[in-house]
Amino acid sequence: MCSVSAQLRPDAPGRTDVELLLPAALADVVDGRRLLSLRPGAEPGRRDAGAAESTVADVLALLQADYPGVYRRVCDETGNLRRYVNLYLDGEDIRDLDGMSTVLPDRAELLVLQSIAGG
Amino acid sequence: MDAVPKAMPAAEPAAGRHGVATVLAIGTRKGLWLATSSDRRNWELRGPEFPMTEVPSLAFDARSGTPRLLAGVRSEWWGTNVAISDDLGRTWQEPEQAAIAFPEDTGASLERIWQLAPDSTDRPGVVWAGCEPISVFRSEDGGKHFELVRGLWDHPHRTQWGAGYGGPAAHTVLPSPSDDSVHVAISSGGVYRSDDRGGTWDAFNSGIIADFMPEKYPEFGQCVHKVARDAGNPQRLYAQNHGGVYRSDDGGGQWLSIADGLPADFGFVMLAHPTRPDMIWTIPLGSAGERNPPQGRPAVYRSVDAGGSWERFDAGLPAYDFNAVLRDAADVDDADPAGIYFGTRGGEVYASADEGESFTLVAANLPDVLCVRAVAA
Numbered sequence: 416m417c418s419v420s421a422q423l424r425p426d427a428p429g430r431t432d433v434e435l436l437l438p439a440a441l442a443d444v445v446d447g448r449r450l451l452s453l454r455p456g457a458e459p460g461r462r463d464a465g466a467a468e469s470t471v472a473d474v475l476a477l478l479q480a481d482y483p484g485v486y487r488r489v490c491d492e493t494g495n496l497r498r499y500v501n502l503y504l505d506g507e508d509i510r511d512l513d514g515m516s517t518v519l520p521d522r523a524e525l526l527v528l529q530s531i532a533g534g
Numbered sequence: 535m536d537a538v539p540k541a542m543p544a545a546e547p548a549a550g551r552h553g554v555a556t557v558l559a560i561g562t563r564k565g566l567w568l569a570t571s572s573d574r575r576n577w578e579l580r581g582p583e584f585p586m587t588e589v590p591s592l593a594f595d596a597r598s599g600t601p602r603l604l605a606g607v608r609s610e611w612w613g614t615n616v617a618i619s620d621d622l623g624r625t626w627q628e629p630e631q632a633a634i635a636f637p638e639d640t641g642a643s644l645e646r647i648w649q650l651a652p653d654s655t656d657r658p659g660v661v662w663a664g665c666e667p668i669s670v671f672r673s674e675d676g677g678k679h680f681e682l683v684r685g686l687w688d689h690p691h692r693t694q695w696g697a698g699y700g701g702p703a704a705h706t707v708l709p710s711p712s713d714d715s716v717h718v719a720i721s722s723g724g725v726y727r728s729d730d731r732g733g734t735w736d737a738f739n740s741g742i743i744a745d746f747m748p749e750k751y752p753e754f755g756q757c758v759h760k761v762a763r764d765a766g767n768p769q770r771l772y773a774q775n776h777g778g779v780y781r782s783d784d785g786g787g788q789w790l791s792i793a794d795g796l797p798a799d800f801g802f803v804m805l806a807h808p809t810r811p812d813m814i815w816t817i818p819l820g821s822a823g824e825r826n827p828p829q830g831r832p833a834v835y836r837s838v839d840a841g842g843s844w845e846r847f848d849a850g851l852p853a854y855d856f857n858a859v860l861r862d863a864a865d866v867d868d869a870d871p872a873g874i875y876f877g878t879r880g881g882e883v884y885a886s887a888d889e890g891e892s893f894t895l896v897a898a899n900l901p902d903v904l905c906v907r908a909v910a911a
Contacts, residue, residue, distance in 0.1 A: 440612070484630040488612035491643035492635040499611045529611040 433474050433519060436526045437485065444484045451485070453477045455519070471504065472515040474525060489527060499530045556867060557622055558875055558896060559603060560883055561589030561905035566605060568623045569896050570911075574873050574887035577896045583623065586610075591862065593650035594909035595676065597658050601909045604661065604677045606647030614644050616663070616677055622911055634663055634671050634680045640687065642667055648705040649862065650677065657709075664704035668695050668720055672732060683732040686718065691737065691754050695723035698757055698776075705861060706761050712768040717761055717786060724756035725773065725786050738786030743778050746822075760804040760861045764840065766811025772841065774804040774816055774861075781841045792841025797828045802861035803876065807889075808868040812840040815866070815874060815890050817859045826856040834874065834890045850893035851884065860904055867908040877903025 432452040442449045455469035455477060472494075479486040489500050494515070496502060502509045503526040509517050556574050560567040565582025566589045584607050591606030603623060608614040616633035617626045636642040649664035661673040663680055669687055671680035686692075686704070695702065698721030706719035716728045717738070724739040737754040744756045757776035764770035773780040773789060778799050780789040793799040798818040807813035815836050820828045827833070832855045833848040857880035864876040874886040874893075881900035884893040885908075 484628075487615075487630075487632045487635075488609075491613060492632065492638070493641060493643050495643075497611065497613055 433469075433523045433525060435474065435478065436524065438528055440529065441485055441488060441527060444488070445482060451478070451482060453481070468518045470515065470519060471502065471509050471517045471525070474519065474523075475515070501528050501530055502526070503528065555911050556869070556873065556908055557594075557601075557911045558883070558885065558906060558908045559592045559594070559605070559623070560877055560897065560900065560903060561592050561605065562877075562881070562901040562903050563588055564901040565589065566592075566607075566623075567897060567900060569883070571885070571896075574869070574885055575894050577885065577894075579897050580623075583626065584617070588646075588904065590904040591647045591650045591663075592905045592907040593652055593661070593677075594907050595652040595661065596909055597652060597655050601911060602676065603907075603909075604650045606650055606663070608646050614647055616647065616650070616680075618677055629678050631679075633673075633678060634665065636669070637682055640682070642669070646701060646703065648703045649707050651707045651709065653709045654711040656711075660709070662707040662709055662716070664707045664718065666701045666703035668692065668702045668704050668723060670704050670707055670718055670732065685728065685733045686726065686735050689726075689735055691723065694755065695720055696755065696757075698722050700860075706758075708761055708763055708771075710763070710768050715785065717763075717771065719758040719761045719773070721759065722755060722757035722776070724754045725758050725761060726754075727786050738782075739789070740787065741782075741789035741791075742773065742775055742780055745777050759802045762804045762806035762814065764811055765807050765809050765813075770811075770840065772804050772806060772814050774801050776800065777822055779804075779816060779841065792837070795837075795844035796835055797833075797846075800825065801859075803859055803864040805864055805866045805874070807872055808866060809870075810872070813838050813872075813889070814841065815864075817864065817876060819858055825858050827858075830854050830856050832857075832859075832878075834876070834886075834893075836890045847886075847891050847893075849891065850886075850895070852882075855880065855882075857882070860902075862905040863903045865906050865908050867910065869910060873908060875906045875908050877906050879903065 432454045435451040455473040558569040567581030569577040569579045571577045588608040593604045595602040603619040605617045617628045619626045646666040651662040653660035659674050661677040663671040670683040673680040708717040714731050718726045726735045727738045728735045739756050742756045760774045762772045769785045771782045779793040781792045782789045801818045803817040805815040832851050833846045835844045857878035867873040871889045874890040877883040879902045882898045883896040885896050886893045
């Protein structure tokens with residue numbers, strides 16, 4: 416789920432941006448930009464016991480807040496990835512990881528691609 | 535509002551004062567085309583808009599000034615939204631937030647917008663949307679933002695409604711021009727009516743057969759394909775059913791067969807003349823097991839006596855065509871004489887400038903036509 420988390424602080428100092436790479440079809444809705452930098456509040460890659468970790472869902476929550484036109488094309492209103500949208504974390508499909516709960520490593524790169532659906 | 539990417543320059547409607555040019559919007563499985571004509575016989579075609587995007591619903595909202603064109607657009611990748619053009623297709627805007635979205639507590643997500651229906655001139659900002667999964671939404675701001683009609687979503691019958699072949703949808707929304715009633719048709723759930731603008735709903739299917747169910751005349755569950763309202767009597771409705779063609783003279787309280795005189799009682803289309811009482815059109819298809827023009831001979835059937843009798847018209851139509859016409863792939867304009875338009879799943883679009891008596895080809899070789907809407911501009 417991509418619900419907005421109260422712990423997110425996009426302007427928090429010392430955090431590493433997550434790079435969200437967009438396909439051309441989505442770049443058109445953000446003035447041609449192919450890369451969005453998003454900074455979740457929790458430190459990416461942190462694994463300390465009890466520490467908050469940033470997940471894919473956290474990044475998508477930021478996307479929802481800052482770029483709703485991109486978000487609604489990537490996720491439906493239940494918060495799930497759309498059926499024919501794939502999201503790769505450093506080259507791996509998040510569906511093959513922990514989905515929305517996948518914890519982000521430091522300097523994560525998320526790549527949005529549409530699948531080869533249709534005829 | 536987002537600007538919408540285009541594959542090629544937008545259509546440029548023929549210049550002219552209101553009523554001089556006709557604009558025909560053609561929604562297909564893969565994109566939107568716009569055709570313009572000054573005589574409804576010779577057409578200029580431009581498109582596609584919205585490449586790789588399904589356009590199953592269109593509406594011209596002509597209640598004030600330049601008609602607003604609303605398009606229910608659906609990408610297999612990027613989801614569904616309402617796109618709006620206030621300049622007859624030259625430019626398009628989509629709200630940044632989805633125009634139609636299910637509230638979180640429903641756990642549902644919008645699949646497809648089957649119907650966009652501007653309300654009467656007395657309710658200038660109100661637009662209704664019939665959607666999949668089965669639901670109705672209402673906008674108060676001309677189609678930029680819609681709210682779920684909770685009365686229908688929470689209806690106790692909802693869990694028992696089925697899915698038509700095209701998906702579980704409220705495909706027809708008919709707000710009354712004369713009172714607070716609204717009719718909705720559902721495949722497969724039947725006809726429902728609200729008398730309080732959507733607050734509460736009851737099934738109105740008495741007399742409509744459901745020959746695919748053990749009980750042939752259930753309270754609900756019928757697969758009604760399209761409902762249209764008579765121009766002269768708001769209580770008179772016409773329905774093309776999944777097997778059966780009907781008329782009701784009491785707002786859906788009782789339905790009577792008007793299928794006699796038609797070559798088949800299956801089909802999707804039902805059109806009513808916008809100003810002339812008792813004039814209607816349908817486009818029959820073979821039985822539910824065929825779903826093509828009977829014997830491959832497409833024709834439009836017109837009645838001028840509210841379904842008491844029917845007359846066949848096929849001038850200008852192909853002698854051999856096995857492509858169906860879907861429920862919203864037909865429209866009637868408000869000119870005099872009225873124009874009739876329809877598109878096929880084979881991608882051909884036809885127009886009639888003489889109330890359906892003869893047709894000319896508007897376009898061919900398009901993707902499956904899902905929706906056509908015409909307006910004088």
